[in-house]
Amino acid sequence: MSFAASLFVRQRSSKMIAQILSKVLPVLVMIVLGRVCAVKSILNDEQHEGLKKIISDILLPVVLFQAFFTAEYGSRILLALVLVFVGYGIALAAGYGLRKLVKPYERFMPLLMTGAEGGMLGYALFALLCGADQTKTYAMVDIGQTLFAYTVFLTALKAAGGQKITPKFIVHNMLTNKACIGMLAGILLGALGVYQSMDGTGFGTIISALLSFITAPTSALILLVMGYQLRVSKTLLRPVLTTLGLRLGMLAILCAGVSCILFAIIPYDKSLLLALILQYILPAPFIIPLFADLGDDAEYVATTLSLGTLVAVVLFFFLTAFSVA
Numbered sequence: 001m002s003f004a005a006s007l008f009v010r011q012r013s014s015k016m017i018a019q020i021l022s023k024v025l026p027v028l029v030m031i032v033l034g035r036v037c038a039v040k041s042i043l044n045d046e047q048h049e050g051l052k053k054i055i056s057d058i059l060l061p062v063v064l065f066q067a068f069f070t071a072e073y074g075s076r077i078l079l080a081l082v083l084v085f086v087g088y089g090i091a092l093a094a095g096y097g098l099r100k101l102v103k104p105y106e107r108f109m110p111l112l113m114t115g116a117e118g119g120m121l122g123y124a125l126f127a128l129l130c131g132a133d134q135t136k137t138y139a140m141v142d143i144g145q146t147l148f149a150y151t152v153f154l155t156a157l158k159a160a161g162g163q164k165i166t167p168k169f170i171v172h173n174m175l176t177n178k179a180c181i182g183m184l185a186g187i188l189l190g191a192l193g194v195y196q197s198m199d200g201t202g203f204g205t206i207i208s209a210l211l212s213f214i215t216a217p218t219s220a221l222i223l224l225v226m227g228y229q230l231r232v233s234k235t236l237l238r239p240v241l242t243t244l245g246l247r248l249g250m251l252a253i254l255c256a257g258v259s260c261i262l263f264a265i266i267p268y269d270k271s272l273l274l275a276l277i278l279q280y281i282l283p284a285p286f287i288i289p290l291f292a293d294l295g296d297d298a299e300y301v302a303t304t305l306s307l308g309t310l311v312a313v314v315l316f317f318f319l320t321a322f323s324v325a
Contacts, residue, residue, distance in 0.1 A: 019324040023128050024317050030220050031313065034227020048228050051221060055120070059218040061182030063123050066211045067139035068186030069195050076266050077140045083262055084144030084279070087254040088114045089152060094250050101246070102239040105300040107160050108288065112304050113247050115153050116282040118142040119179055121226065121309070124219035125316055126278055129323055130271055132215065138275040139186075146183060149285055150174050157288060226309055233303045240304045244311060247284070255280040274323055281315040283308030 037043040043051075071077060095110025102109050116122060118138075126138040151170060158169075174180045189195065198204035233240075259276055263269075283305050288294075294301055 020317070020320045023320045023323075026128060026220075027125065027223055027313055027316060030223035031227035031230070034224040035230060036227075037224065038228045043228060048225065051225055055218065055221055055225065057178050059215060059221065060119055060123075061178045062211060062214045063135065063182075063218050064119065064139075064179055065182040065186040066215060067123065067135040068143070068183055069190045069211075071136040071139045071186075071190050073191045077143065079262060079265060080140045080272075081144040081147065083258045084141055085148045087258050088145060088148045091247075091250050091254060092152065092156060095246075098246055102242050105236075105239045105243075105297055108157075108294065108297050108301055109243055111153065111157055111160060111288055112243050112284045112301065112308075113250060115149055115285040116145050116279050117284065117286050117309075118145050118279065118282065120222055120286055121312065122278060122282055124222045125282075125312075126275060127219050129274060129278065129316075129320060132212065132219075134271060137269075137271045138278070140272065141275045141279045143183075143187070145279060146180070149287070150177075150180060153285065154287075230306045230309065231302055232306055232310075233299055236300050236303045239300060240307055243304050244308055247308075248281075248311070251280040270323075274319065277319055277322075278316070281312050281319065283312055 091114035092110055095113030098113070099106035099109040119142075122142060123135050123138060127135055130137065150173065154170060154173065174184070195204075198207065255276060259273060262276075263273070286305060288301055288305070289298065
């Protein structure tokens, strides 16, 4: 290899490494800062809950509204919705079939095998990966997951917690959850073509600037909160690692299947593929401790979610490398 060619390869490699680090380092730094806030008591549990409320009641609803408001509606998003929804149903069924492998923690294991924390983590990571203005692409994938979460997943979760659930409860929860309201409002206005009608106008520019300004700190705050609440119990490593191994294996198969079917029908889109892969490396939904009485399984669930978050960050590094390749 000539000197010029060798220099070109080194420059290209350096540029790629810089691109990867520019996307991964912010994630790692904010998570580490979250742990520092916990260890050094910079934040206490009450302040941490306050930050979570700001995220869940203000920032996340706006992020979801913006993503679905600017999404392109048509056969692509409908196809992605159906494939993702069915895929998570298959993962849930597999969880019920494999739950004996983690005895005595089998009660909530199927719920940890399916779904994804798209709201609190997925949008934040995709914004770092492809830009905050491209979350509409991730929304194409997340709409199927969100619909699954508030119907099938929530029903199974309540049943695992020993509670009776009714269709009325599901509808009431969707209409009172602020993040879900933001999503539904975005879908309604986006599907009606409101965004397209104002895009490029003075009013549209103002709305876009306002939404972008409100959502700007979302990624950093979410990752800070994630770092603060990371907990890993060494005594539960066997059932937790078994659960995570089974989850990642099942979701890898589903990701391959969904991608093959999707891109056999619609043209290949790398950003959409990145959104799919990201969706399937995320941890299980963080709503599990919020909507069910976990009892003795609380530490197992918390450790699985925490370790799953760490695994997602590691896999995000490789996803970033693929995105810049």
